Amino acid sequence: MKNKYLLLRRITQIGILALFMLSSCDFILKGNLSSSILFNSISLSDPFAYLQIFLASFSLNFGLFISAFLVFIIYALFLGRAFCAWVCPINLITNLAGVIRQNSNLKSSKITNFKQNTRYFILFSILLLSFIAQEPVFEKYSHIGIVTRGIIFMQSSAIFVAIIIFLLDLFVQKNLVCSHLCPLGAFYSLISKFSFLKINYDLNKCTKCMKCKTICPENQVLAIITKNSGDISNSECIKCGRCIEVCDDDALNFNLINFMKGKK
Ligand code: SF4
Ligand code: SF4
Known part of the structure; x- marks a missing residue:
């Protein structure tokens, strides 16, 4: 089948969100993308979120550390930056903008010219800010968190942020959000240097x-x-x-x- 990975990715992305939304399926998966429990027994945490929490509090929560380390190992050793294409709901929005861009020959505006390395600068700034502000800043205010929680709990904030992301990618700069600005994508790129899947x-x-x-x-x-x-x-x-x-x-x-x- 020609687009089998595209189809599989959509099933995975929407399936994960559906499991988070359906309380009747909470024996399979409950929580959100930052912190979840699989089969009522395996705790999974976003390692970038854990890093921010650690820098904000300077306390080692052993349970949280193990759940973040598990996810870290899965991506660092095996899946690489697959989170972005297979899990993150923002990918659905930016892909849609990308397809429209491609089929309408839209040019980037001259307002911005972000380099792809900007995301690494944002990543390290967020870690520094978490330390200074003593709170996990990206976790609190990130576009991924707002959209994911918004979908799970049916909040209108998700639609508002999704539209902004869509318009940025469509009219401002090609692949702006995921390939230039997002610190979580940058984090997964950094930890994936030696992952198996290529x-x-x-x-x-x-x-x-x-x-x-x-x-x-x-x-x-x-x-x-x-x-x-x-x-x-x-x-x-x-x-x-x-x-x-x-x-x-x-x-x-x-x-x-x-x-x-x-x-x-
Ligand atoms: S090289 Fe990687 S990011 Fe680019 S299209 Fe292939 S799988 Fe996707
Ligand atoms: S770059 Fe960020 S927003 Fe884009 S898919 Fe990856 S984690 Fe999600």
């Missing part, structure tokens, strides 16, 4: 059509294309699989799929 590129199959680079929301990660075969090592890749889906030459695939098929 996109693999086969130079011998590539016909240099560049459809992958056109569709990729973080196309700087595809610098390897046309140069060498191998894994895309840039950890800013969100593992969305769009590059795989648009490639008619079978030159890209998840390394996990190649591994399971016994290819190198």
Whole structure:
């Protein structure tokens, strides 16, 4: 199926939100993206949220540490920055803006020209601010928290913030929120340097059509294309699989799929 990863991602993203919303399913998953409980027994916490809480309070809550460490290990060792493409609800909004942009040839406004590294500056500023203000600032005021809680508890604030994100990505700058500003995406990029899951590129199959680079929301990660075969090592890749889906030459695939098929 052509768009199987897109379909799977939408099922995962909406499914997670639905589980949070349905109290009748709280034996499967309850809480929100910052802190949740799986099968009434496994605590999961956002490691970036934990870091802010630690810097704000300078106290070590052992239970919280373990639940954040578990999530940290899952992404750092295996999934990489997959949170952005497979879990975060903001991705639904920014993808929609991206599709409209692409099909309407909208140009970025000249008002802003944020570099992709801006997100790392914001990330470290937030950690510093959490320490100074003695509160986890991103947790309290983040666009992800407002939209997620808004969807779960049916608050109108979610619609308001979602519209702002949509308009920013549509009219101000391409992929502005997720590829330039979001500190959580930057955090997952930083911890994913050595994660297993990667996109693999086969130079011998590539016909240099560049459809992958056109569709990729973080196309700087595809610098390897046309140069060498191998894994895309840039950890800013969100593992969305769009590059795989648009490639008619079978030159890209998840390394996990190649591994399971016994290819190198
Ligand atoms: S970059 Fe931030 S807002 Fe965008 S998908 Fe990732 S965590 Fe969500
Ligand atoms: S390289 Fe592929 S999987 Fe990674 S972000 Fe780009 S389109 Fe998505």
